Every structure is written in C-alpha cells, then in structure tokens.
Amino acid sequence: MQDLAPMRRALISVSDKTGLVDLGKALAARGVELLSTGGTSKALRDAGLEVKDVSEITNFPEMMDGRVKTLHPMVHGGLLALRDNGTHIQAMQEHGIPEIDLLVVNLYPFEAALARGAEYDEMIENIDIGGPAMIRASAKNHGFTTTIVDVEDYDALLAELEANDGKTTYGFRQKMAQNAYARTAAYDAAVSNWMAGAAGVETPRRRAFAGEIKQTLRYGENPHQQAAFYVDGGNRPGVSNFEQHQGKELSYNNINDTDAAFELVSEFLPKDGPACAIIKHANPCGVSRGETLKEAYQRAFDCDRTSAFGGIIALNQILDAETALAITEIFTEVVIAPGADDAAKEIFAKKKNLRLLTTPGLANAASAGLAFKQVSGGLLVQDRDNGMMTFEDLKVVTKVAPTQQELEDLLFAWKVAKHVKSNAIVYAKNGATVGIGAGQMSRVDSTRIAARKSQDMADVLGLKEPTVMGSVVASDAFFPFPDGLLTAAEAGATAVIQPGGSMRDDEVIKAADEAGLAMVFTGQRHFRH
Structure with missing residues (x-):
C-alpha cells in the first residue's frame, strides 16, 4: 500500500x-x-x-x-x-x-x-x-x-x-x-x-436488500440518531420519486409519515372521486371522500382537528387553489398529491415552511411487493399488504343486513383500518372517518378512544350528539369477545366489518343480533405493527 x-x-x-x-x-x-x-x-x-x-x-x-x-x-x-x-x-x-x-x-x-x-x-x-x-x-x-x-x-x-x-x-x-x-x-x-x-422462489435462502442514498437527514426519529434516506430504484410513485416545490428539507419523521399518508390515500382511485388522508405519527387522524377535494379535506380535518395540527396531508387528485386555501388555515408539515395547479402553488408559496410534494401518480394499492422490518440479528420480510375487498367478498353473518349506504361506509372504513396501527378501530359515516382508535394493547380501548375522539369533535363543532352516532365500525382483526363490539354499539355504531375467525364468533354474532347490529365478515385481517 x-x-x-x-x-x-x-x-x-x-x-x-x-x-x-x-x-x-x-x-x-x-x-x-x-x-x-x-x-x-x-x-x-x-x-x-x-x-x-x-x-x-x-x-x-x-x-x-x-x-x-x-x-x-x-x-x-x-x-x-x-x-x-x-x-x-x-x-x-x-x-x-x-x-x-x-x-x-x-x-x-x-x-x-x-x-x-x-x-x-x-x-x-x-x-x-x-x-x-x-x-x-x-x-x-x-x-x-x-x-x-x-x-x-x-x-x-x-x-x-x-x-x-x-x-x-x-x-x-x-x-x-x-x-x-x-x-x-x-x-x-x-x-x-x-x-x-x-x-417463483417465494422465500429464497438468502435475500439481499440495497439502496442508493437520496438524502442525508439532519437526524433520525430523535436528534441523537443519525439517519439517511435510501431508495431502491423502484418506480412506485410516492416518497422515493416526488418533486418538492417548496419548503425546507424533509426530516426522517416527515418521510415516514408522508409515506403512510400517500399509501393510504392511494387506496382511493381518482376516478371514484376526491379523497384526503391526514396523518400524524404514522397513524391517520382523518380520512374522507368528498364531492370536491376541498370537501374531502374539510371532512377529514373535522374527524380530529387537534391531531391534524402539524400533520401530513395526502390527496388523490391534483391540488387546486380552493383546497390549498383551506389547508393554509392551520399549520401543516407536508402536502403530497399527484400534481398541483399553478394557483395552488402560488397560495402555498406564502407559507415557506410548508412542504409541497407532487408525484407522477398514485401508488397501486393492489400491486405486489416486499416489506421488511429490522429485528435484532435479522430482517422480517413479507409481502406488502395489498389485500383488497369488494361488496361480493363480504359475508353477512347477522339477521340484519347492512343498507347500501352502510355497505359503502363499511368498505371505506375497512380501507382506512388497513393503514391504522393495531389494534385498529375506525368509525365512519357517509364516506368520512368520525373516530379512529390506534395502537392500543386492547381492542376495547381502541374502540373507546375512537368514540371519545368523536365526542370531543362534536363539542368542537357544536353538535348535539357525537359524530359516531349512526356510523359503521371497522376492526382490523376479529373481536375475540363481544365486549368490543358492544362498546361500539353503545357509542352509536349500527354496522360492523371485521375479519371473523374467532373461536367465539358465534357468541359475537349473537351479541350483534341482540344489539340489532348488521355485521359482515371479510375473512381477511389487516394487522399493522
């Protein structure tokens, strides 16, 4: 040498x-x-x-x-x-x-x-x-x-x-x-x-992952952690191939939360109407569809205004001026959408700390791919959760069948629950979330937290009753006992969507019938840890 x-x-x-x-x-x-x-x-x-x-x-x-x-x-x-x-x-x-x-x-x-x-x-x-x-x-x-x-x-x-x-x-x-x-x-x-x-080798003896650095980050989840963002060269629209129009450099947490928001909103195709997802700490705090993008944003915001402050907003259609104006009324960290018109960009330009990201399209929620997570001494590798449901896939298990509106809300809530940390409970009504309970050790606790958030928002909005009244509820995994389901019914839910598969399914179905609930099974769960 x-x-x-x-x-x-x-x-x-x-x-x-x-x-x-x-x-x-x-x-x-x-x-x-x-x-x-x-x-x-x-x-x-x-x-x-x-x-x-x-x-x-x-x-x-x-x-x-x-x-x-x-x-x-x-x-x-x-x-x-x-x-x-x-x-x-x-x-x-x-x-x-x-x-x-x-x-x-x-x-x-x-x-x-x-x-x-x-x-x-x-x-x-x-x-x-x-x-x-x-x-x-x-x-x-x-x-x-x-x-x-x-x-x-x-x-x-x-x-x-x-x-x-x-x-x-x-x-x-x-x-x-x-x-x-x-x-x-x-x-x-x-x-x-x-x-x-x-x-066709699903679990090869050796699996290699690699990435190319896209950005050196100021720090990781916390200031004492060094971090960087690497991309794998794939062409899936999202945080790896966005165009940033303004705002300071993205942080580790910004990237993580923006990815969660964009993957969620990508469940809703633009042809089916505007949709908005608001994320805080990798969990949705409000998701909605609407006649307009502004309406979708406003209804998502009204699910949990407190948590939405300083959150990440993802849209499934091109950002317009009217929606941009509404968004600028509170502090928002990042907005990501498959495009933004010039008028919207001009409005956002007045908010220098707001990051605006546009992507070449939405991610394909049904596409295959791998997801991996580091554990001590190794990696857990699995297929991306691309499970999808249609009306035909649902099995009505109660004496009362859901109405058409309830069916639509049940599928909507199910799509959202897929992106909520387990144990996940999502109340929805008329194409919008009205209460979300995430990441609790007990499914009953998630059910109660979601209902309490609904009550809090009713107080903020000056409503006579909680927004969860007359809603449907989605659970990412089965109810192991009737208590969680009955808690949702007491909160005001009228229909339930859950995977089924519990040893006590018959007991849970009986409780639903006695409470006058409609319930459907999906046969598929969406744990997210």
Whole structure:
C-alpha cells in the first residue's frame, strides 16, 4: 500500500456515457494512457482522443456479442498486481501485463430494465459479468488502484488529481473502493431478487436488500440518531420519486409519515372521486371522500382537528387553489398529491415552511411487493399488504343486513383500518372517518378512544350528539369477545366489518343480533405493527 498512487494508465468501460468525454480529455491532458472497450472506445475516439482497445492488450478479440472482452489475465493482472510485491512485478514483466492505475466502470443498466418491465431474455442480457469482476479486482487492490463506479465521482477524481499532482491518496481510494463494493452488492441484490421472482422462489435462502442514498437527514426519529434516506430504484410513485416545490428539507419523521399518508390515500382511485388522508405519527387522524377535494379535506380535518395540527396531508387528485386555501388555515408539515395547479402553488408559496410534494401518480394499492422490518440479528420480510375487498367478498353473518349506504361506509372504513396501527378501530359515516382508535394493547380501548375522539369533535363543532352516532365500525382483526363490539354499539355504531375467525364468533354474532347490529365478515385481517 502506498499513500500517493500515480495515475499512468486508465481502463474506462461505461454504459452511461454521461461526462465520459470530459473525463477522458482531463485524463489525457495529464498524460494518462486510455484503455477502453466497445462503445466507450468509439465515443472517446469520436471526441478526438487517442484510445487503445483492450483487445490490443489481451491479444484476444471481443466475442459472443461482447459477453467476453475483459475477462482476461492481462486485464485482471494489471488491476490486481501489488506494486510493492517483487513476485507480482516479476510476473507482470514476464507476461507483458501493463499496470492499470484507474478503473472507470458503470454497469449494464439492469435496474433500469427492471423498472421498465423488460422481458426475461432482455433482463438476462443486462446482467453484467466483466464489469463487476473488474470492479471487485480493482477495489480489492485499492492500496494501488483507484476505482470509480459513479458518474457523480468524476469531478471528485479530477479534484483529487489536481490537489495531488496527478496522484490519488489512500484515503480517497479506500472510500471509492467501499463505494465500488456497495455498487456491486446492490447490483447483485437487484439481480437475485428479480430472479427469485422470475423463478417463483417465494422465500429464497438468502435475500439481499440495497439502496442508493437520496438524502442525508439532519437526524433520525430523535436528534441523537443519525439517519439517511435510501431508495431502491423502484418506480412506485410516492416518497422515493416526488418533486418538492417548496419548503425546507424533509426530516426522517416527515418521510415516514408522508409515506403512510400517500399509501393510504392511494387506496382511493381518482376516478371514484376526491379523497384526503391526514396523518400524524404514522397513524391517520382523518380520512374522507368528498364531492370536491376541498370537501374531502374539510371532512377529514373535522374527524380530529387537534391531531391534524402539524400533520401530513395526502390527496388523490391534483391540488387546486380552493383546497390549498383551506389547508393554509392551520399549520401543516407536508402536502403530497399527484400534481398541483399553478394557483395552488402560488397560495402555498406564502407559507415557506410548508412542504409541497407532487408525484407522477398514485401508488397501486393492489400491486405486489416486499416489506421488511429490522429485528435484532435479522430482517422480517413479507409481502406488502395489498389485500383488497369488494361488496361480493363480504359475508353477512347477522339477521340484519347492512343498507347500501352502510355497505359503502363499511368498505371505506375497512380501507382506512388497513393503514391504522393495531389494534385498529375506525368509525365512519357517509364516506368520512368520525373516530379512529390506534395502537392500543386492547381492542376495547381502541374502540373507546375512537368514540371519545368523536365526542370531543362534536363539542368542537357544536353538535348535539357525537359524530359516531349512526356510523359503521371497522376492526382490523376479529373481536375475540363481544365486549368490543358492544362498546361500539353503545357509542352509536349500527354496522360492523371485521375479519371473523374467532373461536367465539358465534357468541359475537349473537351479541350483534341482540344489539340489532348488521355485521359482515371479510375473512381477511389487516394487522399493522
């Protein structure tokens, strides 16, 4: 290992040609010999640069449609040789292996092909072999060689050479080596996860996850925790690919809550009418549909105005001026929507601390995907909860059947309950939540808390009775005893939606019949921890 390593020869082979010519010119101006392959070599030559093809070093032509070109001892010997090891130097001299001091490689665009849904054969052809092999070799030998795998690091490389008279420091090479191994790890993770899906392997023996940094955060959930936001390269609309129009940088908690809000509102398709979700600490405090976006927001706000203060608002349609005006009447951290018109942006511009995010669309609530959670010593991995219900899926289990309005509200409440922390209870009426109980150890407690919030809002709104009167209620899991169901009935609920499946279902159904409730079973639960 040496601190300052000279730069005499560079091997450049890139799929992404961004910045390639400028880099090549800067290296050539320092007297660095350029080795290259295929399209990279052509691009450099077209720019008037002198380039030596790798085939001139290996004395072996590219073959098999480019599958074999750099997998050769003349290349890997030049990358791996220890410059302070006499045996290595002797081997290089005996076999005419040239030293390679700089490797610049970015890989075949496998992730891009995956994101656009390429067919199987195209995906296979986008699996890079020679690139990762060279990257790993060069990075291993970072005591002497410099490895660049990202276009974003070209300027840093040139600055390093400028500061050190055409040499790189050990610290720089070490950082680039770490980045190189992270890149090949992320690449292999993308390939292995895709292949697991293509082969129908639901629980592969090894599962790799990777991400690319999108944002370094000021801190995590609390100021003493360091944090960063990484994205996995997927094209699912949401917090990974928003456009921020104004407001200060998002925090860890902002991102977490905004994701929860957007995933919830994405349950409601724009074609079915405006919808709004307001989130506080990853739980909904108000969700509603409406004739207009403003009405949807106002009805969601009226579910729990106290909790909505400083919350996150998600909309399922393009934000308009009328809704924007209503939102600015209280302090809001973030608004996320699939677009915003110019008038709305102008209104929000007067609220400098309000973040406005727009996305390329709504997330597909029914789409497949993985969700994972860290536990001590490992990861819990599961399918995303994309369970959906229709009227036809519901089973009426009581003597009284729900009315059409109750059925609509039951399905609405069920969609919301899916996004409420367990134990979850959601009261809803006329397409709006009127009470939400979340995250309690007892389902009865969640039922009581939701009803109490309804009473509190009735007092705020000057109503004679709690908003929960005449509502329906959704429970994310079955009622194990009649007490929770009867508590909801006492609060004013007239119809219930729950998964069913308890050993005491018959007892719970009997209690519902005696209370005059209508109840439907879904056969599907929505625990959310």
